Structures are given as structure tokens and as C-alpha cells.
Amino acid sequence: MKVNAALHRDFRIGTIDDRLYAAFIEHMGRAIYSGIYEPGHPEADHMGFRKDVMELVKGLNIPAIRYPGGNFVSAYDWKDGIGPKEDRPMRMDLAWRSRESNQVGINEFAHWAKETDIEMMLAVNLGSKGLQDARDFVEYVNMPGGTFWSDLRKSHGVEDPYDVKMWCLGNEMDGPWQIGHKEAKEYGRIADETAKALRQITPGAEFIVCGSSNDGMATYPEWERQVLDECYENVHYISLHKYFGNSSKDTLNFFGKIEETGRYIQAIGGVIDFIKAKKRAKNDVYICFDEWNVWYHIREEDHKRWHTWDWPEAPALLEEDYNFEDALFIGGLLNEFIRRSDRVRIACIAQLVNVIAPIRAEKGGPAWRQTIYWPYQFASLHGRGEALNVSVDGPTYNCEVASDVPYMDIAATWDRAAGTVTVFALNRHLTETAELSMSLTGFDSAEVIMHKVMEGHDLEATNGPDKPDAIAPTDGKGIGVDDGSLKGSLAPLSYHVVKLK
Ligand code: AHR
Numbered sequence: 001m002k003v004n005a006a007l008h009r010d011f012r013i014g015t016i017d018d019r020l021y022a023a024f025i026e027h028m029g030r031a032i033y034s035g036i037y038e039p040g041h042p043e044a045d046h047m048g049f050r051k052d053v054m055e056l057v058k059g060l061n062i063p064a065i066r067y068p069g070g071n072f073v074s075a076y077d078w079k080d081g082i083g084p085k086e087d088r089p090m091r092m093d094l095a096w097r098s099r100e101s102n103q104v105g106i107n108e109f110a111h112w113a114k115e116t117d118i119e120m121m122l123a124v125n126l127g128s129k130g131l132q133d134a135r136d137f138v139e140y141v142n143m144p145g146g147t148f149w150s151d152l153r154k155s156h157g158v159e160d161p162y163d164v165k166m167w168c169l170g171n172e173m174d175g176p177w178q179i180g181h182k183e184a185k186e187y188g189r190i191a192d193e194t195a196k197a198l199r200q201i202t203p204g205a206e207f208i209v210c211g212s213s214n215d216g217m218a219t220y221p222e223w224e225r226q227v228l229d230e231c232y233e234n235v236h237y238i239s240l241h242k243y244f245g246n247s248s249k250d251t252l253n254f255f256g257k258i259e260e261t262g263r264y265i266q267a268i269g270g271v272i273d274f275i276k277a278k279k280r281a282k283n284d285v286y287i288c289f290d291e292w293n294v295w296y297h298i299r300e301e302d303h304k305r306w307h308t309w310d311w312p313e314a315p316a317l318l319e320e321d322y323n324f325e326d327a328l329f330i331g332g333l334l335n336e337f338i339r340r341s342d343r344v345r346i347a348c349i350a351q352l353v354n355v356i357a358p359i360r361a362e363k364g365g366p367a368w369r370q371t372i373y374w375p376y377q378f379a380s381l382h383g384r385g386e387a388l389n390v391s392v393d394g395p396t397y398n399c400e401v402a403s404d405v406p407y408m409d410i411a412a413t414w415d416r417a418a419g420t421v422t423v424f425a426l427n428r429h430l431t432e433t434a435e436l437s438m439s440l441t442g443f444d445s446a447e448v449i450m451h452k453v454m455e456g457h458d459l460e461a462t463n464g465p466d467k468p469d470a471i472a473p474t475d476g477k478g479i480g481v482d483d484g485s486l487k488g489s490l491a492p493l494s495y496h497v498v499k500l501k
């Protein structure tokens with residue numbers, strides 16, 4: 001198939017917020033315990049955090065991480081996770097029917113975040129707790145000293161405050177499964193009051209209010225309208241969550257969910273604009289897509305297991321093995337985030353280690369990269385700077401979730417300081433090679449300085465502890481600049497990252 005595209009230096013979407021490549025990690029399954037934290041593991045540091053896992057995390061250049069949940073946070077008492085470890089209580093984690101040892105709490109996690117050079121984005125419990133508890137938590141975390149909670153932190157050996165700027169006001173509060181689930185207006189009021197109170201402690205803080213748990217919820221998008229109506233002027237972001245699957249084994253429909261996500265973002269953008277206009281507000285609210293990933297391979301089995309098991313401690317849960325098809329999908333989804341980066345300022349892959357994650361770690365054993373690690377790494381490393389509009393003229397297809405889906409999915413970014421342009425291209429066609437010709441107005445004299453490709457694998461192929469590099473990018477060839485255009489052949493079902501300078 002022939003694909004003509006155009007990229008123009010003056011057609012910019014906007015500046016990408018680095019936090020578009022943020023992550024999320026929750027106290028659940030083996031994400032924390034025997035994921036990032038495993039005292040006694042040969043790779044553990046003096047605090048018990050695995051250095052091999054840290055190295056894989058560092059490879060992703062993650063700017064920020066959302067913690068400690070997720071559903072977990074809605075019945076979590078952060079006070080259980082501070083002070084001497086031997087005094088910390090074993091608690092029931094009501095979200096995942098597990099035991100929580102509290103051996104990792106805010107101070108241990110902050111150590112890990114510092115070691116991996118990632119900014120913390122913390123969630124407060126607005127399910128089983130509320131404003132007062134959130135206020136105490138922020139005081140413990142951010143107040144320099146001279147007050148009860150800040151002095152308690154100091155007595156725990158942490159002299160300096162963490163100065164955490166990003167605060168999530170609860171999690172998925174629209175979901176009937178959520179501990180302390182609320183109605184939209186009720187939650188919007190609590191979120192508003194909580195943001196106002198927390199801002200007194202940390203004036204520059206940014207607040208993320210909960211949107212719907214996904215765009216399939218019965219209350220979507222009315223939930224967003226009502227919530228923002230209550231708190232618009234005191235929050236900075238509204239959260240979106242979406243998980244993807246291909247249980248019907250319809251690859252093109254699966255890839256069409258990238259377009260569906262674009263519609264979701266656009267719809268919430270419309271709700272934001274409506275409320276802003278209604279309130280004659282001066283401030284802008286952006287989107288924080290703080291949970292996204294593929295999640296379906298073992299979802300049903302997991303669901304049955306954890307609803308009936310007998311409160312195990314750090315059980316294997318949601319340990320999805322990602323395949324090549326998932327990696328292609330994630331490449332395309334990240335392209336959509338780049339294209340929508342005028343609205344989406346923060347996005348968190350959910351999650352980071354073991355639980356629906358790009359990184360896996362065996363207890364007492366090795367850690368490895370899953371297939372989806374690669375497109376996430378490419379976007380995080382190279383998708384910074386300005387997002388550029390790319391017009392794509394080529395064949396399209398219709399599927400259940402979307403119409404007129406271009407087989408060729410392209411996004412581009414321009415790093416002005418480095419003088420580089422990066423093109424991310426996914427050929428979703430099942431059988432046809434794309435003959436691409438993309439004009440490069442304003443970058444006509446550039447040359448290809450890097451071309452990485454993921455192609456030629458069985459869609460079901462995965463990585464694993466015994467085959468950690470089975471699916472990994474290789475150097476691509478056959479793409480170059482000719483007469484001011486980027487030209488080349490892109491194999492069916494292939495994902496490319498091409499850097500120009
Ligand atoms: O990421 C797993 C779970 O998915 C989170 O705890 C919850 O917020 C979402 O439903």
C-alpha cells in the first residue's frame with residue numbers, strides 16, 4: 001500500500017509534558033513485595049530494594065510515579081507504613097483480598113523513587129478516610145518541621161520534606177467496587193474541599209481529581225461533568241483510565257482501540273471546556289491518563305482467584321505475559337498520547353513491575369523486560385519536546401470500535417535543543433508493506449541518525465526469564481531521506497522509531 005504523509009515544522013500540537021511517560025505502581029500482588037522490594041535477594045540494596053529491577057526501571061527514564069494505588073489506596077492507612085518496621089501491623093487489603101505487611105511505606109518508597117530518579121505522585125485515601133487523614137499525610141510528607149506530623153517524620157530519620165507536588169484525590173471513586181465509592185456530586189464536593197485544604201500546606205501542589213474508571217461506565221461522561229462542576233477551579237487534572245484487550249483475537253479491532261482512546265480524550269476535553277465556559281473560569285484543567293495498559297490475557301482467571309483466596313501475602317496477581325501484538329498496540333497508543341498531548345499532560349503506564357507491567361521479576365530470581373517495555377522506552381526517551389502534526393494519506397479500515405482507521409499510524413516529535421525529529425510509525429496492516437513517503441518541510445536537509453524496528457515476530461510471541469530478549473528492537477534499514485522526504489518500506493505489523501537530524 002502507498003502512504004503519503006506530510007510533516008511541517010510550523011504545524012505543532014504543543015510542548016509535550018515529560019510526565020506523559022509517567023508510571024503507576026500499587027501495593028498489590030507482587031508489584032512492591034518481591035517486585036521492587038525483596039530483602040535477601042542477591043541484588044537487594046541496604047533497604048531491601050532490588051537493584052536489578054531498578055536498572056530496568058532507570059532504562060525507561062520515567063519522570064513521575066503514582067503510588068500507592070489504585071484500589072488499594074481506598075482502604076489504606078498510610079500511618080501503618082511509618083516508624084519501626086517491626087512495629088508495623090499486618091492488615092487486610094480489602095481491595096485485593098490480601099495481607100499487607102506494611103514493610104514498605106512512604107519513607108521506603110521515597111528511597112526507591114530517589115534511587116531511580118523518579119518524582120513521586122501520591123494518592124490520598126478518599127474512600128475509607130477523608131480530608132483530615134489526607135491533610136495529616138501531606139503534612140507528614142511536605143511540611144519542613146515544627147508540627148506534629150512533620151516532627152514525627154523527622155523522628156523517623158527523614159529530616160527534609162519530600163515536597164511532593166502531585167496529589168491524586170482518591171482513586172476510581174465512581175466504581176461500585178471501590179471501598180467508599182461515592183456519587184459524583186458527593187465526591188466532587190469532597191475533592192474540592194480536600195484540594196483547598198491541602199493547598200494550604202503545599203501552595204504549589206497540583207491536584208488530580210478522579211474521572212470515570214473507564215469510558216464504558218454507565219455514569220460516563222456525566223460523572224466528569226458533575227465532578228468538575230463541583231471542583232473545577234481547585235483542581236488541575238482529571239484522571240482517565242482505560243485497559244485494553246483482544247480476547248476475540250481480532251487484531252485490527254484491537255488496534256482500532258487506539259482511535260477509540262482518542263475519542264475518549266476528545267470527549268473529556270469537551271466536558272472540561274463546557275465546565276470552564278459555564279463557570280467563566282480562568283484556569284485550565286488538563287487530562288491525567290493515570291492508568292493505561294493491555295490487561296486481558298489472564299484477567300478472568302485472576303478475577304476468580306482473588307475473589308475466593310484466603311488473604312495471601314504478596315500473591316502473584318495480574319502477571320500478564322505480554323506478546324508482540326501488545327507491543328505494537330502500545331506503540332500506537334503512545335502515538336495517540338503524543339498527538340493528544342495538548343490535552344493529556346500526564347499519563348501513567350499501569351503498572352510498572354509484575355502487575356500488568358513492562359518489567360517482571362521472579363522471587364529470588366532474574367528480572368526481565370516484557371515486549372511492551374520497548375515502545376514505552378522509545379516514546380519516553382525520544383518522544384519529548386514538541387509534538388508535531390502529521391497528516392497521513394493512505395488506506396484505512398473499519399472495525400467494531402472505530403471507522404476510517406488509517407493502517408499507518410504516525411506521530412512525530414521535535415526536540416529543538418537537540419535539533420532532532422523523531423518519527424514513530426506503526427504499520428497495522430496484517431499483510432501489506434507500506435511504501436511510505438513523508439515530506440519534511442522545515443527539516444528537508446535532515447538525515448536518518450537512528451532507525452529501530454520491531455517486526456517479523458509471531459503476534460503471540462512473548463519474552464520470559466529463559467528468553468528475555470526474544471522480542472526486542474533491532475536496527476532497521478531501508479528508510480532514508482530522499483529529496484526532502486522520508487521514504488522507505490515498512491513491513492506489515494511493524495513498529496519503527498526513526499530519528500532525524
Ligand atoms: O491497576 C489495577 C487496578 O485497576 C487499579 O487498582 C484500579 O485503579 C484499576 O481498576
